[in-house]
Amino acid sequence: MMFTPTKINQLEIKNRLVRSGTGERLATDQGSITKELIDFYADLACKDIGLIITGHAYVQKNGKCGYRMAAIDKDQTIAGWKKVAKAVHETDSKIFIQLDHGGGQIAEDIMEEQTVAPSPVKNYNDGAMPRQLSHEEIEELVSAFIKAAVRGAKAGFDGVQFLAAQGYLINQFMSPYFNKRTDKWGGPLENRFRFLKEIYQGARQELGKEYPLTAKFCLADITEGGLKPSEGLKMAKELDKAGLDAFEVSGGASIQALNSVRYVKNEKDEAYYLPHLKRMRRHVKANLMLVGGIQSRSVMENLLKQGADMVSMCRPFVCEPDLVARLKRGQKKSKCICCNKCLTYYKKPTKCYKSDGI
Numbered sequence: 001m002m003f004t005p006t007k008i009n010q011l012e013i014k015n016r017l018v019r020s021g022t023g024e025r026l027a028t029d030q031g032s033i034t035k036e037l038i039d040f041y042a043d044l045a046c047k048d049i050g051l052i053i054t055g056h057a058y059v060q061k062n063g064k065c066g067y068r069m070a071a072i073d074k075d076q077t078i079a080g081w082k083k084v085a086k087a088v089h090e091t092d093s094k095i096f097i098q099l100d101h102g103g104g105q106i107a108e109d110i111m112e113e114q115t116v117a118p119s120p121v122k123n124y125n126d127g128a129m130p131r132q133l134s135h136e137e138i139e140e141l142v143s144a145f146i147k148a149a150v151r152g153a154k155a156g157f158d159g160v161q162f163l164a165a166q167g168y169l170i171n172q173f174m175s176p177y178f179n180k181r182t183d184k185w186g187g188p189l190e191n192r193f194r195f196l197k198e199i200y201q202g203a204r205q206e207l208g209k210e211y212p213l214t215a216k217f218c219l220a221d222i223t224e225g226g227l228k229p230s231e232g233l234k235m236a237k238e239l240d241k242a243g244l245d246a247f248e249v250s251g252g253a254s255i256q257a258l259n260s261v262r263y264v265k266n267e268k269d270e271a272y273y274l275p276h277l278k279r280m281r282r283h284v285k286a287n288l289m290l291v292g293g294i295q296s297r298s299v300m301e302n303l304l305k306q307g308a309d310m311v312s313m314c315r316p317f318v319c320e321p322d323l324v325a326r327l328k329r330g331q332k333k334s335k336c337i338c339c340n341k342c343l344t345y346y347k348k349p350t351k352c353y354k355s356d357g358i
């Protein structure tokens with residue numbers, strides 16, 4: 001089943017394997033697309049992956065949250081992105097662009113000015129205090145996400161993924177831990193959901209019913225006082241009803257950077273958001289992808305029987321970009337050991353550093 005085709009909206013995808021959004025750290029310091037970045041995707045596209053999701057691209061300059069992270073904040077960025085989409089389309093793989101803003105979750109040595117967030121709640125990674133966004137700034141941000149989605153479509157991407165998980169700005173709005181606002185953008189669930197909902201509705205209106213619009217999504221934060229599964233589920237149901245085409249099920253704000261749990265060793269520890277996916281499957285018709293700690297072929301096959309439409313992986317593809325071919329040849333498990341050196345060496349281009357001594 002792993003190698004059978006599927007569809008997201010009208011888009012045919014040749015197999016069920018997804019390369020989850022993975023920051024490449026290959027753009028210029030100003031966020032422009034480089035030859036290295038284009039070559040990276042040209043190469044990855046030859047590896048038989050059904051759907052590739054780009055690393056997160058920032059929709060507004062003050063949302064840059066990664067070293068050498070790529071920008072999609074201006075129309076001038078379209079030309080560079082076109083080359084990325086074109087390189088992938090030389091093959092029959094599909095590619096979505098992932099849109100993000102770091103909000104208050106931007107490391108001190110990346111941020112160029114004080115960070116912005118729904119409320120002044122400390123970034124619990126380094127304690128930096130963001131500035132509260134004004135109503136006008138929030139409206140500008142909604143529009144920045146919508147414009148970035150339109151740029152992604154103009155650049156030739158097969159679809160867009162909004163990053164609404166892992167503690168970044170959209171997730172901060174969803175989360176009662178980070179969002180303490182008392183205006184229409186905070187407080188009750190419907191207000192905390194408004195930021196994502198307006199982004200989605202605006203992008204749908206601009207891009208029409210047939211363009212794949214998706215989200216990397218979380219049912220819950222991994223933080224006390226954060227988003228609860230029952231709340232995440234209500235948001236998911238509403239997005240599903242409004243026509244969101246796919247959810248990639250990940251986790252919410254967590255002290256564990258990017259929810260990349262270290263040293264996943266046993267099959268029973270793999271697919272750590274499966275309970276969330278199962279809960280969503282009972283209520284959501286959209287395509288569901290699952291990410292997080294998936295390593296073994298048998299787990300992948302089981303996930304597809306348990307309600308996932310697609311299986312999404314990040315670190316296994318960093319470790320073995322040709323993993324699909326290896327699985328096809330019968331390899332039983334990824335050789336990734338989840339050491340997270342690909343994450344901790346965050347100022348180097350993303351690749352597997354597991355045999356590096358540090």
Ligand SMILES: Cc1cc2nc3c(=O)[nH]c(=O)nc-3n(C[C@H](O)[C@H](O)[C@H](O)COP(=O)(O)O)c2cc1C
Binds near residue numbers: 023054
């Ligand atoms: C080096 C690295 C870069 C990542 N960059 C992104 C990113 O740009 N966007 C995103 O949504 N998640 C990012 N993640 C999180 C992964 O997509 C994924 O959700 C997480 O690592 C768990 O999946 P895995 O066990 O398959 O690695 C990154 C993770 C790593 C290790």
